[in-house]
Amino acid sequence: MRASTIHSEQGRFRITERDVSPPEISDTQLLVRVRATSLNRGELAGKVPEGQSKRFGNEAAGEVIAVGKNVREFQVGDRVMGRCEGGCAEQVAMDEHEAMHAPAHLDWTQAAAIPLVFTVAYDMLFWHRSVGSGDTILITGVPSGVGIASMQLAKAMGARVIGTSTRQEKLDALLSHGLDVPLLAAGPGFAQKVLESTGGKGVQLAINIVGGSLFEDCLASLAIGGRLAIVGHVDGTKSSQIDLASLHAKRLSVFGVSNKYRTPAERAELVRDMKKDALPFFREGGIVPLIHRVFNASDAQAAIELMQSNAHTGKIILTL
Secondary structure, eight states, rough: OOOOOOOOOOEEEEEEEEEOOOOOOOOOEEEEEEEEEEEEESSSSSSSOEEETTEOOOOOEEEEEEOOOOOOOOTTEEEEEEEEESSSSSSEEEEEEEEOOOOTTTTTHHTTTTTHHHHHHIIIIIIIIITTTTTTEEETTSSHHHHHHHHHHHHHHHHHHEEEESHHHHHHHHGGTTEEEEEEEOOOSSHHHHHHHHTSSSSSEEEESSGGGGEEEEEHHEEEEEEEEEOTTTTTTTOOOHHHHHHHHHHOEEEEETTTTTOOOHHHHHHHHHHHHTHHHHHTTTTOEEEEEEEGGGGHHHHHHHHHHHHOOEEEEEEE
16 A cells, blocks of 8 residues: 655655555554545654654544454444544554544545644643633634634634734634634734733633743733643744743643643543534534645645645645
8 A cells, every 4th residue: 555754854854655564453443544634733843853754644534444353433434533643644543542433524634634633722622621601712823723723613612712823814814714803923022912802801711832932922911810721832932931920910820732741541531522522513513624725645745845834724634
């Protein structure tokens, strides 16, 4: 079968297709015929060591063609989506605890856009009990994959969304998808605008996708009892000043969201709860993943270059 690998060399990434043996599955895995996979920025910077390569694709959607003997929830023929290793391939092994039934009305490209970014969004909004109906949240870098997923899930929950970006056209594009307050922010200094847009109260949750350069503004944007979620640091800034007086007086909380160090049991619990709490929004049509562009897997190099250009708003999908 055909599978893709990603290779890093002098800061550039190259995708290569090659013939490999079909994967063997364990007693608790599904064998999935992949129909689509999705690009994620986390697969690039820092994740592919210089001069090395790894299997490409961290999530996939497709049909189950075989199941391990201990698999109980899925059977051959089911439409599934989930996180996996090497999802840009004709077939992939997927752990049962990572798999979800794909909503029937979504096509393969839409299903492939759900598992990673919406699991992160669910982690912040539901698992950390951060948002309720009528709350206001701030998302820095809202046009990113996690940013858009967080916006869509928060809106489905009845929240109001303030989003920042360095590009006005991206903010404009998201107005019709649920963004309430667009803030053009090329760097720090937007906290006052956030406070003005909330009548001086601040937001119940700030999601910092950008990194340390925006940490102080995110903290200053919080309402009393507010929470700050740290999702990443694409700006490369991994440290910042903390206003301890504000943290103390306003009873603020800061937490990180990362699946890297979760145990298999924790990941299984997260996905199980997401199926119960968040998937109904997709099944009932409340959320439709935003797709920027679809490529054939044979054009994966062009898809990577589009992602690195930062010209997209929404997910970049590869079909097989």
